[in-house]
Amino acid sequence: KKVAGKYLKREILGEGTYGVVYKAINKETGQTVAIKKIRLGKQKEGVNFTALREIKLLRELKDPNIIELIDAYPHKGNLHLVFEFMETDLEAVIRDRNLFLSPADIKSYLQMTLKGLSYCHKKWVLHRDMKPNNLLIGPNGQLKLADFGLARLFGSPDRRFTHQVFARWYRAPELLFGTKQYGSGVDVWAAACIFAELLLRRPFLQGSSDIDQLGKVFAAFGTPTASQWPDMVYLPDYVEYQYVPAPPLRSLFPMASDDAIDLIAKMFTYDPKARISVLQALEHRYFSSAPLPTIPNKLPRPV
Numbered sequence: 001k002k003v004a005g006k007y008l009k010r011e012i013l014g015e016g017t018y019g020v021v022y023k024a025i026n027k028e029t030g031q032t033v034a035i036k037k038i039r040l041g042k043q044k045e046g047v048n049f050t051a052l053r054e055i056k057l058l059r060e061l062k063d064p065n066i067i068e069l070i071d072a073y074p075h076k077g078n079l080h081l082v083f084e085f086m087e088t089d090l091e092a093v094i095r096d097r098n099l100f101l102s103p104a105d106i107k108s109y110l111q112m113t114l115k116g117l118s119y120c121h122k123k124w125v126l127h128r129d130m131k132p133n134n135l136l137i138g139p140n141g142q143l144k145l146a147d148f149g150l151a152r153l154f155g156s157p158d159r160r161f162t163h164q165v166f167a168r169w170y171r172a173p174e175l176l177f178g179t180k181q182y183g184s185g186v187d188v189w190a191a192a193c194i195f196a197e198l199l200l201r202r203p204f205l206q207g208s209s210d211i212d213q214l215g216k217v218f219a220a221f222g223t224p225t226a227s228q229w230p231d232m233v234y235l236p237d238y239v240e241y242q243y244v245p246a247p248p249l250r251s252l253f254p255m256a257s258d259d260a261i262d263l264i265a266k267m268f269t270y271d272p273k274a275r276i277s278v279l280q281a282l283e284h285r286y287f288s289s290a291p292l293p294t295i296p297n298k299l300p301r302p303v
């Protein structure tokens with residue numbers, strides 16, 4: 001079936017990790033979409049089949065807080081992924097100095113992020129590349145996770161493109177220690193970084209290298225002890241660090257409520273086995289206590 005002719009290509013929206021993203025219109029329905037052109041490069045043809053099979057699984061992920069993969073087709077040696085078009089993203093919201101984010105607004109953005117994650121974790125799909133510019137925001141204020149599963153499908157982006165350094169700031173300590181058997185906890189850590197960023201209005205742990213990233217993490221939460229994280233010493237890149245005590249979390253987030261601080265602490269747990277799950281986080285009293293999360297269409301957004 002000829003899919004490429006179905007869409008009318010418009011302007012370039014941006015250059016992403018895997019290739020160019022275009023705005024396009026579905027000629028039949030008039031629907032505006034975003035088409036992500038993924039360079040498959042010098043990979044063997046067999047890889048295309050594997051990718052397409054996995055893409056098929058991604059197409060079955062359907063949730064209000066997940067960006068929908070509408071279509072996927074190979075064209076001129078590139079893989080084209082067609083997504084629903086989104087107006088803005090959480091990075092733009094956080095950065096916009098004209099926007100005031102109330103505690104209820106922050107709660108709403110975090111809740112939508114965790115809802116999208118919980119849906120995917122339930123289906124055993126990890127995101128692995130959570131960061132504010134991967135959290136897209138639609139016309140009714142709905143936040144939707146983008147790029148689900150792509151990190152695993154097309155390889156860790158940071159090894160391929162240098163502009164991906166930002167993803168480091170959201171990386172869980174087990175990844176920084178080189179673990180190969182990571183789980184859903186990596187997405188929880190990244191979501192915690194995004195939570196912190198919503199509160200601070202700037203990226204929380206801005207490491208300039210992987211080593212520096214660990215340093216930033218330790219400075220914020222203290223160096224992990226063997227009793228806090230028994231498996232740490234077995235991780236491939238584990239090295240012993242000079243002891244740093246943990247400052248009170250409250251001092252890092254002076255404006256946060258007690259409930260918010262309690263949830264942050266549980267999401268930033270060092271041992272991935274002891275870290276709160278996405279589902280448990282959604283059941284935390286932070287989300288049921290006042291102020292209740294803002295209704296999405298009432299959320300402040302850039303004009």
Ligand code: ADP
Nearest residue numbers: 013014015016017018021034083084085086133
């Ligand atoms: P990165 O890999 O750096 O996260 P992406 O490949 O996701 O970047 O996106 C590149 C650009 O395309 C960004 O500016 C992003 O805002 C835009 N974009 C990506 N997906 C969509 C979408 N579904 N709707 C609108 N714009 C999008």
